[in-house]
Amino acid sequence: GTIEKMDWTVGSPQDAVHKYGIDTPVVTAKDNGFFFPGFIGECFHSYWDLRNRKSLTLWTRKMANGCLQTDTHIHASQYPNVGIFGKSTLLDWLTTYTFPLESSLGNPKSPMYRNATEPPDPLARAKTVYNRVISRTLANGTTTASYYATIHLDATNLLADIAFARGQRAYIGRVCMDRPETCPEYYRDESTEQTIAHTKASIEHCRSLDVSGELLAPIITPRFAPSCLPETLSQLGALAKAEDLRVQTHISENLSEISLVKQLFPDQTTYTDVYDHHELLTPRTILAHAVHLSQDEMRLIKQRKTKISHCPASNSALGSGFCPVRVMLDEGLEVGLGTDVSGGYSTSILDAVRNACMVSRHVGYVNGGDSRYNLGVAEGLWLATVGGAKVVGMQGRLGGFEEGMLWDVQEIVLDEVDPNGERGETEVDIFGWETWEDRVEKWVWNGDDRNVRRVWVGGRLVHERQ
Numbered sequence: 001g002t003i004e005k006m007d008w009t010v011g012s013p014q015d016a017v018h019k020y021g022i023d024t025p026v027v028t029a030k031d032n033g034f035f036f037p038g039f040i041g042e043c044f045h046s047y048w049d050l051r052n053r054k055s056l057t058l059w060t061r062k063m064a065n066g067c068l069q070t071d072t073h074i075h076a077s078q079y080p081n082v083g084i085f086g087k088s089t090l091l092d093w094l095t096t097y098t099f100p101l102e103s104s105l106g107n108p109k110s111p112m113y114r115n116a117t118e119p120p121d122p123l124a125r126a127k128t129v130y131n132r133v134i135s136r137t138l139a140n141g142t143t144t145a146s147y148y149a150t151i152h153l154d155a156t157n158l159l160a161d162i163a164f165a166r167g168q169r170a171y172i173g174r175v176c177m178d179r180p181e182t183c184p185e186y187y188r189d190e191s192t193e194q195t196i197a198h199t200k201a202s203i204e205h206c207r208s209l210d211v212s213g214e215l216l217a218p219i220i221t222p223r224f225a226p227s228c229l230p231e232t233l234s235q236l237g238a239l240a241k242a243e244d245l246r247v248q249t250h251i252s253e254n255l256s257e258i259s260l261v262k263q264l265f266p267d268q269t270t271y272t273d274v275y276d277h278h279e280l281l282t283p284r285t286i287l288a289h290a291v292h293l294s295q296d297e298m299r300l301i302k303q304r305k306t307k308i309s310h311c312p313a314s315n316s317a318l319g320s321g322f323c324p325v326r327v328m329l330d331e332g333l334e335v336g337l338g339t340d341v342s343g344g345y346s347t348s349i350l351d352a353v354r355n356a357c358m359v360s361r362h363v364g365y366v367n368g369g370d371s372r373y374n375l376g377v378a379e380g381l382w383l384a385t386v387g388g389a390k391v392v393g394m395q396g397r398l399g400g401f402e403e404g405m406l407w408d409v410q411e412i413v414l415d416e417v418d419p420n421g422e423r424g425e426t427e428v429d430i431f432g433w434e435t436w437e438d439r440v441e442k443w444v445w446n447g448d449d450r451n452v453r454r455v456w457v458g459g460r461l462v463h464e465r466q
């Protein structure tokens with residue numbers, strides 16, 4: 001049998017060998033020295049690919065919401081701006097780059113169309129952008145993504161249609177923003193009523209595509225506290241509670257943003273309290289960034305079982321601060337990784353693993369050079385796989401190879417060095433004397449979409465490298 005014919009659940013790797021005739025020994029951590037402290041067997045299994053003896057194939061189990069293939073925080077609508085942020089920080093980045101771009105996916109009067117020579121077609125633009133971002137994330141091995149779209153209902157529904165048709169596991173968030181002090185006139189909902197009505201309509205649209213909600217599901221998306229009227233936050237919290245829906249938002253990303261929250265919500269003592277007060281701090285809520293949380297805020301988040309999306313590339317690019325992931329893990333918080341396109345410059349969740357490792361060293365440095373803060377490659381991969389699965393509420397279904405889990409997999413290919421010295425196809429050259437752990441480290445630091453040969457979601461082949 002071939003891998004393509006696998007059904008969408010699989011047992012242990014040993015089962016896969018018997019069921020699908022992969023006549024390879026299952027190389028266990030003990031046998032091959034492929035050793036990830038703390039999560040052997042939970043996250044990775046490796047096989048020698050004997051169908052193709054030239055290459056080492058590493059199978060990882062990635063699922064929506066929390067695997068190496070789980071991007072727990074990405075703005076699909078911001079994809080055209082990847083790499084465009086200049087020297088801005090969060091609040092001026094939003095007004096200079098982000099609101100104009102997002103508005104162009106639904107509003108013909110968007111500032112982006114100022115110099116247009118033809119009549120704007122926002123939905124056509126949305127179609128191009130959303131197809132493209134899904135192509136790029138799939139090519140990078142993202143099997144599950146938690147997406148922000150825009151405030152526009154039609155374009156948000158289009159993102160749902162495209163993600164569903166292409167087979168990526170996706171949570172679709174219609175962005176809510178209606179507070180006049182903080183949102184430009186050309187890009188905001190008119191009222192709480194409109195915000196709620198359009199949110200409900202987008203939820204219904206997602207459900208009409210996938211009743212089970214397993215492949216595609218809606219996620220309630222107040223952009224962040226400052227962008228929403230208090231009444232809107234209350235009604236979104238009530239809706240999340242009534243229908244047990246996922247929620248995503250931003251928290252404590254930037255110091256000026258935190259001051260703004262204090263000013264706009266004088267009755268609550270912390271940013272975390274603002275969400276808690278409006279019943280948005282739920283076990284199904286994903287809080288992006290969380291760079292500057294106090295110990296008390298972390299404890300409240302833990303008590304509520306609310307999840308964290310760590311977005312290291314974005315935090316560095318926008319100069320938001322050093323997110324102390326080790327401290328969060330020590331506190332027992334559930335953390336996954338997000339690219340935060342386009343605060344983050346890359347659609348690759350493998351790049352997020354690298355950035356998480358790098359940032360952790362800066363955190364260690366500013367805390368007296370203590371290597372306790374450093375995340376290893378194995379921990380970075382754990383955050384992107386198992387951690388991500390937990391963050392998106394898919395623990396036990398995604399993020400590993402255990403029996404009954406969904407078959408969300410990427411096939412990773414590394415180059416074996418040719419003794420004749422021919423150049424390999426990727427940046428990851430394997431000389432043959434590396435341990436399995438070395439190989440994985442090489443892949444993490446120098447791998448990219450060229451190493452992703454095929455990607456499956458729920459057993460369906462959704463990407464194949466040409």
Ligand code: GUN
Nearest residue numbers: 075223224250314340343
């Ligand atoms: N806070 C509010 N909106 C955004 C956004 O689009 N990106 C990031 N990184 N932070 C935000």
Ligand code: FE
Nearest residue numbers: 250288340343
């Ligand atoms: Fe974001």
